[in-house]
Amino acid sequence: xxxxxxxxxxxxxxxxxxxxxxxxxxxxxxxxxxxxxxxxxxxxxxxxxxxxxxxxxxxxxxxxxxxxxxxxxxxxxxxxxxxxxxxxxxxxxxxxxxxxxxxxxxxxxxxxxxxxxxxxxxxxxxxxxxxxxxxxxxxxxxxxxxxxxxxxxxxxxxxxxxxxxxxxxxxxxxxxxxxxxxxxxxxxxxxxxxxxxxxxxxxxxxxxxxxxxxxxxxxxxxxxxxxxxxxxxxxxxxxxxxxxxxxx
Amino acid sequence: xxxxxxxxxxxxxxxxxxxxxxxxxxxxxxxxxxxxxxxxxxxxxxxxxxxxxxxxxxxxxxxxxxxxxxxxxxxxxxxxxxxxxxxxxxxxxxxxxxxxxxxxxxxxxxxxxxxxxxxxxxxxxxxxxxxxxxxxxxxxxxxxxxxxxxxxxxxxxxxxxxxxxxxxxxxxxxxxxxxxxxxxxxxxxxxxxxxxxxxxxxxxxxxxxxxxxxxxxxxxxxxxxxxxxxxxxxxxxxxxxxxxxxxxxxxxxxxxxxxxxxxxxxxxxxxxxxxxxxxxxxxxxxxxxxxxxxxxxxxxxxxxxxxxxxxxxxxxx
Numbered sequence: 057x058x059x060x061x062x063x064x065x066x067x068x069x070x071x072x073x074x075x076x077x078x079x080x081x082x083x084x085x086x087x088x089x090x091x092x093x094x095x096x097x098x099x100x101x102x103x104x105x106x107x108x109x110x111x112x113x114x115x116x117x118x119x120x121x122x123x124x125x126x127x128x129x130x131x132x133x134x135x136x137x138x139x140x141x142x143x144x145x146x147x148x149x150x151x152x153x154x155x156x157x158x159x160x161x162x163x164x165x166x167x168x169x170x171x172x173x174x175x176x177x178x179x180x181x182x183x184x185x186x187x188x189x190x191x192x193x194x195x196x197x198x199x200x201x202x203x204x205x206x207x208x209x210x211x212x213x214x215x216x217x218x219x220x221x222x223x224x225x226x227x228x229x230x231x232x233x234x235x236x237x238x239x240x241x242x243x244x245x246x247x248x249x250x251x252x253x254x255x256x257x258x259x260x261x262x263x264x265x266x267x268x269x270x271x272x273x274x275x276x277x278x279x280x281x282x283x284x285x286x287x288x289x290x291x292x293x294x295x296x297x298x299x300x301x302x303x304x
Numbered sequence: 305x306x307x308x309x310x311x312x313x314x315x316x317x318x319x320x321x322x323x324x325x326x327x328x329x330x331x332x333x334x335x336x337x338x339x340x341x342x343x344x345x346x347x348x349x350x351x352x353x354x355x356x357x358x359x360x361x362x363x364x365x366x367x368x369x370x371x372x373x374x375x376x377x378x379x380x381x382x383x384x385x386x387x388x389x390x391x392x393x394x395x396x397x398x399x400x401x402x403x404x405x406x407x408x409x410x411x412x413x414x415x416x417x418x419x420x421x422x423x424x425x426x427x428x429x430x431x432x433x434x435x436x437x438x439x440x441x442x443x444x445x446x447x448x449x450x451x452x453x454x455x456x457x458x459x460x461x462x463x464x465x466x467x468x469x470x471x472x473x474x475x476x477x478x479x480x481x482x483x484x485x486x487x488x489x490x491x492x493x494x495x496x497x498x499x500x501x502x503x504x505x506x507x508x509x510x511x512x513x514x515x516x517x518x519x520x521x522x523x524x525x526x527x528x529x530x531x532x533x534x535x536x537x538x539x540x541x542x543x544x545x546x547x548x549x550x551x552x553x554x555x556x557x558x559x560x561x562x563x564x565x566x567x568x569x570x571x572x573x574x575x576x577x578x579x580x581x582x583x584x585x586x587x588x589x590x591x592x593x594x595x596x597x598x599x600x601x602x603x604x605x606x607x608x609x610x611x612x613x614x615x616x617x618x619x620x621x
Contacts, residue, residue, distance in 0.1 A: 104369045277339035
């Protein structure tokens with residue numbers, strides 16, 4: 057069993073990279089043992105503690121969009137500063153089949169990079185659709201290319217790539233790519249659209265959901281969605297595939 | 305069903321509290337997974353005899369910022385800060401949960417808190433409209449002291465006043481949940497019994513703190529939190545033992561019960577039923593079925609047929 061750190065442990069930031077005007081990547085000086093799709097709780101003492109999906113585990117990499125007070129404070133952090141992490145928690149993605157279609161909306165694309173790298177290492181072929189509102193918000197395209205993925209871009213304003221939302225591009229590509237599994241991470245509406253595509257084409261999918269978390273390990277109930285705990289049953293929900301193995 | 309018993313008689317785990325039959329003594333403790341109807345039903349299907357909702361007050365509360373819940377090596381510590389959607393919304397949750405629990409035969413306990421005696425009474429009145437089987441009065445949360453002052457559970461007169469006020473605002477049986485963070489828990493237990501409490505739940509979490517040396521500050525955003533899990537079992541056993549020596553109303557013994565052996569210890573200390581909370585961290589939601597299997601196995605080994613034979617035997621001189 058991989059080690060899970062239940063008390064926050066300090067990691068020094070070794071590098072910070074701007075991905076877009078709203079998104080930064082933090083490379084940390086330290087390692088965890090994690091599955092793509094798993095998350096960590098990031099603590100800024102005196103501020104708050106929030107869940108973030110891992111973009112890499114050795115070294116630990118986090119890609120963070122500035123969406124509120126906590127992420128604004130996180131964006132102020134520089135190399136040499138310390139972040140406290142506990143985890144990794146949750147059920148991540150499992151790599152099934154040989155032809156994978158990944159669909160990421162906005163900053164939701166970040167954990168899919170971790171999945172893409174692992175899948176390619178295992179000999180899978182990986183297509184990724186990166187969707188965003190505009191060209192400026194498309195992130196990590198170069199990293200996916202370097203990892204060996206076929207990259208497809210979609211913007212809602214048509215400023216780059218396909219003009220439309222990521223699931224619309226997915227529905228055009230599915231007949232030609234014939235993926236074994238669809239993997240998704242992004243806004244709720246995108247996940248629902250992928251769920252529909254999944255059942256329409258009879259292709260299993262694995263979708264990563266978000267929730268407001270406190271404990272991160274399945275006791276407080278804060279992240280409950282109709283009896284399903286995002287932190288412990290998820291964050292990855294398998295649709296139309298084999299039932300998710302879990303502690304429950 | 306309980307496997308592994310062959311043709312030998314399976315010990316009876318049923319218990320009765322205030323005229324209500326629980327199919328087994330395991331009660332989901334308040335604050336653990338009690339946030340919504342589907343989750344309560346999931347715990348019921350996992351085998352709980354009763355489930356308790358997360359504590360609710362009159363109006364909605366966000367609770368404290370994170371970190372709020374941590375595991376530290378010998379138990380959990382939490383300071384969620386009574387986050388809840390308010391009494392009206394909780395009454396809806398309770399009404400929906402009751403429908404889901406009815407076919408399972410699982411008892412529903414609604415936990416309430418308040419900042420004043422009047423708030424307790426009013427919350428009880430609102431919640432009663434959804435007809436939970438019991439109302440649990442949480443006078444002992446250690447995590448909201450800055451806002452609400454010392455818990456009512458630290459003063460026998462205040463504890464009695466809350467109990468009386470809630471009793472006069474509802475016909476539903478009332479359980480009062482006591483704090484171990486007091487000089488003499490028996491004095492408080494007697495005060496709430498005299499004030500009309502139908503049952504006692506003991507204990508709430510034990511006040512504690514974690515400090516991160518690198519950050520040089522407490523880890524919980526609230527600084528102080530409540531310790532639960534294996535670390536507090538001996539404290540809970542002592543409290544239940546002392547309380548049941550002096551009061552007649554039934555006690556739900558809660559604190560660090562993780563195995564069937566722990567549960568039997570709690571009943572030997574005098575508890576009628578047994579709260580289960582942090583055990584879910586250690587064993588998952590199947591803790592309820594595992595603990596029952598272990599209880600039945602151990603009872604059979606020791607020659608007990610039912611929990612009446614076990615209850616309070618540690619009091620023998």
